[in-house]
Amino acid sequence: MKEQQRSGIPLPTIKRIPVYVSVLEKWLKEGKETVSTTDFAAALTLKPVQVRKDLAFAGAEGKPRIGYQTEELLKTLHRFVGWNNLSEAVLVGAGALGTAILGYKGFDRFGLKIKAAFDIDESKCGATVHDKPVYPIRDLKQYVKKNGIIMGILTVSENGAQPAADALVEAGIQGIWNFSPAQIDVPDSIFVQQEDLAAGLAVLAVRIKERQ
Amino acid sequence: MKEQQRSGIPLPTIKRIPVYVSVLEKWLKEGKETVSTTDFAAALTLKPVQVRKDLAFAGAEGKPRIGYQTEELLKTLHRFVGWNNLSEAVLVGAGALGTAILGYKGFDRFGLKIKAAFDIDESKCGATVHDKPVYPIRDLKQYVKKNGIIMGILTVSENGAQPAADALVEAGIQGIWNFSPAQIDVPDSIFVQQEDLAAGLAVLAVRIKERQ
DNA sequence: AATGAATCGATATATTTTTATCGGTTCGTC
């Protein structure tokens, strides 16, 4: 939950961008040359105003009565989230969740390339998972330095989280995407994005309960 | 992003509850009999006031100078998110992500029990994945009705999302946890919790970029 | 060319969420 890090761009806006990207890609494929905030609103159950604000934050410009150029807007959004120059990442923890993430095709679209996985369990190492090599964690630092990786994906169990995070920090990573349920403690200079599956489950559970 | 559904309890509060539950469990195991909002704040980088508000929403009561009874608070939070009476779910889409979720141990803790998986690819059916049976999707309705399942987990690809969602709705499910990147269209009576991995990735990417 | 509908961009308002403050309670210590 370390999501508070003020800086101009509202967090909710950032989170909506990938959704816009998604539908934009669809529309582009369908040959839609221009798109309006009204279109987005209809497709995403949002208000046009909000879409306009979001797009403005991303630096997009549209024309009255027309909307935005589909292709140009897509590029702008990609640039905005830094997905134009594809970011490379390493993954630590080649368990069930790690394996799934390694195999998840969807990330390519967002310019994320997971280069390799690392694990403490040396029996897993040497093999490949979804075509990605698995190395022992003691090789992490060397690998990260050599390949200039700035992002680490943490998919270890709760206990393993802190040591694994330490290893990533030590290796020189700049941001950690933490899928483990544990809170990790890192220097301020490193950004942690906590991915909390249980949060979504809680929301769903509460909502279902409310309707009964 | 269909997260807007007003109802007393703030969404951010709901999302923080599982985090509280997590540390509470740890503390309980360590033999901590009472906990204060100051403790939470220190462990989670939050403000004590906020924790107090959240706990108040959940209906917890504490004592000045003491805090909250660890065990009692844990029970209260579980009850609040409806995790006291374990909710059963089916999963649709036994691909990479689906497999990971089927194997994810963490959910038991939150009272979620995935009973079975369903897939259109009949070659996958008949087998078990992480001890959960995989059935053809045409058996979904019958299974859901028979077992009184109220929750569906959607882990299919973008194209498969809408038909799969339709099948879940048709089967009589009340809430859908949607891990696919597609927006699905369902009747108002059904709650959809969109789990958007790309959102977290976007936040991380933007933050890293900002620091450079 | 004038009219009107669609839509952007900017500004203003409302709502939601977070943070601060303050009074009151409990308990350890003197």
Add this chain to the structure above:
DNA sequence: GACGAACCGATAAAAATATATCGATTCATT
């Protein structure tokens, strides 16, 4: 038993986010 520190609970203020409104622009139609 009085004093002070830790803490809850409630209320108030501030900050962030979402929504509404309005003027300006573009284009299709008359």
